[in-house]
């Protein structure tokens with residue numbers, strides 16, 4: 020196929036494969052697709068880069084003004100529908116993350132409303148998070164335990180999401196929970212919604228079921244579905260009028276309201292909504308926290324400042340509450356810099372263009388898949404000056420108050436922005452603050468210091484490192 024006329028610039032398309040081999044090679048060389056895309060945008064001197072991956076037309080946008088205009092225009096609100104999206108949604112294309120149109124509008128609005136009703140950003144949520152943090156702190160003990168902190172954080176975060184959806188926690192030693200976490204982690208390594216081999220060549224699964232990640236995803240799907248269906252069935256049996264203390268009960272209430280009429284509130288949809296919350300919320304949040312502790316090891320001077328700031332604001336025994344965060348702007352600045360510097364979703368989307376449109380004078384036909392390089396926004400030299408430096412002070416004004424930058428777009432923008440932002444922020448703040456109040460962190464003696472270079476995947480992951488948590 021030929022490029023549509025006036026399609027944005029980009030490398031020449033090879034027959035059949037398009038630019039897939041080139042993008043994969045460059046991603047491997049540079050350490051991630053986000054870096055390969057930036058490299059290509061420089062090579063072709065464009066903020067709107069076109070690629071053909073397998074049979075699909077892709078456009079990636081770079082730089083804040085363009086990213087903002089795309090994310091705020093409704094013609095970019097669609098999601099692609101391809102083999103991989105079907106695989107990700109167990110053949111249904113239901114849920115929130117992978118849907119669009121009326122179903123997406125209704126279901127997104129349901130999730131947002133019910134998360135708010137369930138105490139999003141309120142005291143109830145704070146108590147839930149604090150319960151998990153205390154368990155982590157107990158596990159770390161006082162005597163300088165050496166751990167891979169990511170492995171301790173992941174069950175804690177997923178348990179918060181579990182409690183929100185199903186009303187109760189799973190024991191962190193439960194074999195199901197550990198299998199679930201393992202599969203989620205494998206999944207991020209093999210899953211590549213934008214340029215993945217499988218989405219372009221679905222038949223590859225017959226020849227390379229392991230290498231293409233097909234087996235991992237099928238296993239993850241069936242394990243997750245089993246786990247969710249068990250809980251959903253129990254909720255269906257125990258539901259009564261007025262039951263609304265978790266997301267599953269709220270959803271069942273909507274199912275009952277339909278009373279036989281056509282509705283998007285179905286059992287299948289419920290499984291997918293729960294799945295979306297786990298997939299979108301668990302590793303993003305726990306990996307960001309993992310990066311935060313890694314940064315404390317790599318920047319002992321900043322760790323010192325964090326300790327001083329916390330000691331001044333709270334004496335050892337004082338209970339700390341999320342609303343106290345305005346008293347510790349330095350901590351907020353550290354976390355904002357972690358969001359920028361260790362952004363776990365450096366390429367967001369994919370979006371599907373819903374009608375023919377233009378961007379920077381280029382023609383973008385309906386059906387084009389659009390990716391957004393938030394990495395390019397967070398590393399724009401012209402704006403940040405020294406984006407390659409980890410420097411929390413860039414989020415403080417000259418009076419020491421938090422300085423918010425519109426150009427920090429960790430959670431996206433527009434109608435499809437992250438619906439878990441409040442929970443993620445509250446979680447990261449409470450975990451970070453409570454753990455830093457109680458511990459000094461160093462690399463565990465005799466183990467390798469982390470390099471700080473993230474491992475590529477659909478979300479970026481910190482490399483494995485062992486930290487020593489010394490009680491203070």
Ligand code: HEM
Nearest residue numbers: 116299300303304307367368429430431435437438439443
């Ligand atoms: C540090 C943690 C997190 C980061 C960096 C993050 C980032 C993002 C971003 C950038 C998007 C927008 C994607 C787009 O524009 O197409 C998004 C969407 C989404 N996020 Fe998050 N997220 C985080 C945590 C969470 C949590 C805790 C939840 C669940 C409670 C969640 C649920 C979702 C869902 C369901 C969507 C899809 C929204 C839609 O398509 O309408 N996220 N997230």
